[in-house]
Amino acid sequence: MRYVSPWREAAPVAGTMGEPGARGRFGDYGGRYAPESLVEACREVEEAFREAWADPGFRGDLAELLAVHAGRPTPLTPARRLSRELGVRLWLKREDLTHTGSHKINNVLGQALLAARMGRRRLIAETGAGQHGVATATAAALLGLEATVFMGERDIERQDLNVFRMRLLGAEVVPVTTGSRTLKDATSEAMRHWVGATGDSHYCVGSVIGPDPYPWMVRELQRVIGDEARAQCAAELRTGLPDHVVACVGGGSNAAGTFAGFADTPARFVGVEAEGGAGASRGRLGVLHGCRSLFLQDGDGQIVEAHSIAAGLDYPGVGPEHAHLRDLGRARYVTVTDEEAVGAALRLARTEGIVPALESAHALAWVIRAAGDGGLPAGSTVLMTLSGRGDKDISTLKELL
Structure with missing residues (x-):
């Protein structure tokens, strides 16, 4: 019997991920x-x-x-050993394999x-x-x-x-x-x-x-991730679509680009933030860097400094389209600790031979946690964008492990 996600009621919202109004x-x-x-x-x-x-x-x-300089299309890689351990079908969109090593x-x-x-x-x-x-x-x-x-x-x-x-x-x-x-x-x-x-x-x-x-222009330029992944899922997955689409979120470009490819599908979006930089999860309405969005603030409305072991997630807010997707219920935003991210990076390295960037490891850490606590029921299919490779984080990991 084919698995049906309990999140299927999160149907696509008409008009999302088009041009801004x-x-x-x-x-x-x-x-x-x-x-x-x-x-x-x-x-x-x-x-x-x-x-x-x-x-x-x-x-x-x-x-x-x-194609000829960045190396697109990037592969959609099945994480076979880790999938067996977790009881879900995990596929990785390999942006770590682009020239320069990230999306x-x-x-x-x-x-x-x-x-x-x-x-x-x-x-x-x-x-x-x-x-x-x-x-x-x-x-x-x-x-x-x-x-x-x-x-x-x-x-x-x-x-x-x-x-x-x-x-x-x-x-x-x-x-x-x-x-x-x-x-x-x-x-x-x-x-x-x-x-x-x-x-x-x-x-x-x-x-x-x-x-x-x-925010719109960068999402459109990153849409190539989601468009490629959509075509690859159609060829590789029995159902043609993943149940869940997961990506790490700082400002949120790799997540926005990935989500855009699946905006008209029932796939459930999950954006994973750093515990110390959770703009979408715990931010309040404010203005920073030219846009109105959700930012970490104190009682006086001053921006609170973010913290993350992953420098790319060390930002106190989130892009405005992510804030909108959150309000619509089209995407869910969750947080992961530094310790969980480091553990996930180590686990991917030792099960799949892939060392991810610590930013990407946050997304994987949520998949691991959710597979264990029922947030991802057994048999669900998960597409996760592996936004970057871990070369840049080797010194940090070496100090911690």
């Missing part, structure tokens, strides 16, 4: 909260992206780069092509785990652009390999010494820098955050 909003979230100079710059980005996205030539150039390259190649089309000569970026910074530096080198990457001083210390890779590729890495010295502060500094450089630079936002059109 009026004023760049997803329901109550999104918008364009920025200085006037950046409002105009964002309008230019939106106009250029809409024109490019409707141009078969641009789409063809991007598809070619994703970030999908978004960056698209934005770099757009920047060149707009006549911009330099890319500005923020980075936490370093993967977006490496992808930006890679795309800039490929297309003959300059790159300036802002990175928190704390993240520079724990992701020194990626810092070296960025510099090796020719990017300028600017340490950010304010605040928590992590991703939030790097994003703030990058946006401040863009204010004075809109004429010759494009801000290559790394996640589904920021002022409109970035």
Whole structure:
């Protein structure tokens, strides 16, 4: 008898994961909260992206780069040993096998092509785990652009390999010494820098955050993950669709891209946040980095610093579309501790021979927990996006294990 998920009542909501509505909003979230100079710059980005996205030539150039440079399509890998242990059918969408080692390259190649089309000569970026910074530096080198990457001083210390890779590729890495010295502060500094450089630079936002059109544009550029996975599931799975689609969430780009491919299906979406950076799970309505969304705040409405062992999840909020999906009940958001994530990384390494990024290990940790406590009933089929490889986290794991 075929397994039927008890979550099947979570039917697709009409109109979800399309274009944002009026004023760049997803329901109550999104918008364009920025200085006037950046409002105009964002309008230019939106106009250029809409024109490019409707141009078969641009789409063809991007598809070619994703294939011959980034290595797409990425495989859908059955986690056979771990599946037997957990009693579920777990499939991994292998973004860790892209060039540069994470999903970030999908978004960056698209934005770099757009920047060149707009006549911009330099890319500005923020980075936490370093993967977006490496992808930006890679795309800039490929297309003959300059790159300036802002990175928190704390993240520079724990992701020194990626810092070296960025510099090796020719990017300028600017340490950010304010605040928590992590991703939030790097994003703030990058946006401040863009204010004075809109004429010759494009801000290559790394996640589904920021002022409109970035949350929508980045999701569309990451949609390739979900579209590929949808086709692969149709070929590999008996039912053609997974029961659950799971991905880690910081700002939320790999999750948004994956979910988008299944938005019109009954598949249940689960976004997994770090316990110390749970914007969707425990955030309150606020404005940060140009958009209205859910952010960790104190009683006075001040942003509370996030914490995660995974630098890419060390962000106090979530992208506006995720907040909207949460409100609609289309996606469920859960949290995982540092200890659970490290344990999941170790278990995947020893059962499947895959060392995941600690960000991705958060998603796996929830799958492991839910398979044990009934949150994923026996026999269910789970598609999980493995957003990045664990090379960058080896030093952290070495200290802990």
